[in-house]
Amino acid sequence: MVVFLIIIVILVAIIIILYNHLVKLNIRCNNAWSQIDNQLKRRADLIPNLVEVTKGYAAYESQVLTEVVNARNQANSMSDMAKNSEEVSEKLNNLFALSENYPDLKANEVFKNLQIELTGTEDKIAFARQFYNDTVQHYNTAIMVFPNNIMAKLMKYKEKEYFKVQEDEKEVVEVKL
Amino acid sequence: MILRDVRRNKLKTGLIITIFFVFITLLIYFVSLFLFDNIYLAAAIGLSISAISAFVSYYNSDKMILSINGARPATREEFLQLNVSLESLCISAGLPLPKLYVMETDALNAFATGRNPEHAVVCVTTGLLKKLNKYELEGVLAHELSHIKNYDILVSTISIVMVGFVSILADVFTHGLIWGGNRDEDSRASIILLVVGLVFIILSPIAATLLKLAISRNREYLADASAVEIARNKEGLISALTKLETENRPMNVNKATESLFIVNPLKGKEKDSLWSTHPSTVNRIKRLQNIQ
Numbered sequence A: 001m002v003v004f005l006i007i008i009v010i011l012v013a014i015i016i017i018l019y020n021h022l023v024k025l026n027i028r029c030n031n032a033w034s035q036i037d038n039q040l041k042r043r044a045d046l047i048p049n050l051v052e053v054t055k056g057y058a059a060y061e062s063q064v065l066t067e068v069v070n071a072r073n074q075a076n077s078m079s080d081m082a083k084n085s086e087e088v089s090e091k092l093n094n095l096f097a098l099s100e101n102y103p104d105l106k107a108n109e110v111f112k113n114l115q116i117e118l119t120g121t122e123d124k125i126a127f128a129r130q131f132y133n134d135t136v137q138h139y140n141t142a143i144m145v146f147p148n149n150i151m152a153k154l155m156k157y158k159e160k161e162y163f164k165v166q167e168d169e170k171e172v173v174e175v176k177l
Numbered sequence B: 001m002i003l004r005d006v007r008r009n010k011l012k013t014g015l016i017i018t019i020f021f022v023f024i025t026l027l028i029y030f031v032s033l034f035l036f037d038n039i040y041l042a043a044a045i046g047l048s049i050s051a052i053s054a055f056v057s058y059y060n061s062d063k064m065i066l067s068i069n070g071a072r073p074a075t076r077e078e079f080l081q082l083n084v085s086l087e088s089l090c091i092s093a094g095l096p097l098p099k100l101y102v103m104e105t106d107a108l109n110a111f112a113t114g115r116n117p118e119h120a121v122v123c124v125t126t127g128l129l130k131k132l133n134k135y136e137l138e139g140v141l142a143h144e145l146s147h148i149k150n151y152d153i154l155v156s157t158i159s160i161v162m163v164g165f166v167s168i169l170a171d172v173f174t175h176g177l178i179w180g181g182n183r184d185e186d187s188r189a190s191i192i193l194l195v196v197g198l199v200f201i202i203l204s205p206i207a208a209t210l211l212k213l214a215i216s217r218n219r220e221y222l223a224d225a226s227a228v229e230i231a232r233n234k235e236g237l238i239s240a241l242t243k244l245e246t247e248n249r250p251m252n253v254n255k256a257t258e259s260l261f262i263v264n265p266l267k268g269k270e271k272d273s274l275w276s277t278h279p280s281t282v283n284r285i286k287r288l289q290n291i292q
Helices: A002-054 A059-074 A078-099 A103-107 A109-144 A148-154 B002-036 B039-068 B080-093 B126-131 B134-149 B152-183 B187-214 B218-231 B235-246 B255-260 B281-289
Strands: B071-073 B099-103 B110-116 B119-125
Touching (some): A002 A109, A002 A148, A109 B080, B002 B152, B002 B187, B080 B218, B126 B134, B134 B235
Parallel strands (some): B099 B119
Antiparallel strands (some): B071 B099
16 A cells, blocks of 8 residues: 555656656747747847838838848748748848948948847847757757657647758759759 | 856855955954953954955945946947847857946956846956957957856955955054054053954965965866857957957056956966966967867
């Protein structure tokens, strides 16, 4: 009888420990994600200001940038969002490269500050993304190993998507010989 | 590796606080014994003053260090690039955002202080902001963030304030010794004062040395290595250290705080010796280049 009770107590303890461990990992992933999300939102908030300032110099590029930023709302998977984010980064870089041709734009105090802020946001997204992907990798491994996988199934925890463009979606660059 | 260092640093802080607690208690005890001629009163005064000083240095040492070096807050409006760089490095290091200060001087230097990552301060000189580009600046900031992450700031900051406190007490005591010797006719009390005074005059430099040993030069190497991990770029820090070595000039800082800075603020160039607070910059650059 006593042995039976002890076994039950040990089992319950194991279940509690497993449960808490998985919950903690899940929360950590969500926090890591919100860090990326905050920076993406911040960038989306800053871009209209940039478009406003650069309108007179690079109307077409500003227009394209606005469209790419707005396309963000249609992304419904992590991979799409990552793809959109990369696209925005690319268009931003184009715009900044173009601004090199306009000395009076480069001297504009508002533009200068926006450039610092946006370049900083790009760095933050890159760092936050690495942090998130590391966290997700940790989580995905944890829910797959025994006995966590049984627990994860009961808790309906699923594998999480990385914040990166999936390999098969990347455009294949043809090399002509 | 880092976790082990954090634990060791917390232990070291405990040890330093305990040593100074005993030290200050004894000192005040003897002074009060001489003044009031009552063991219990003397013990009570001694214990309470040292308890207060330990408490104050734990909670306020960062503010004291900032104010004796004349630092002022670096607002986002005035120093945008500096703030943005620090924010992104904090995301990389997984640290809360420390308070940011600047010191108005042409010298190139930086330091971090505080008691834990939640109450940390990073301070850079305005000369540094003028001379370094974005990547170099991020290398320096990442170095300071690693001091915060490893809890180096707690050890160094607390020991600086406590050593400072002891030297002030010893100073007051030495003066008391000189004046007291002239007018005091009670030979027994004079002798006690003389002996205690001598002990403190001898112990103060030892306390200062203890501080320098506690903040070993290896902390700088370790912080350089973790800085590369945080900034994901070693070229920035290497080129920043080179500038700090070649274009630097001595700056006006309080001598007690010299060990806090990224490079020694008082001397221009330095070779590794038993008593130096910082490893030579040339050696640091060599070690950085060997990473990976």
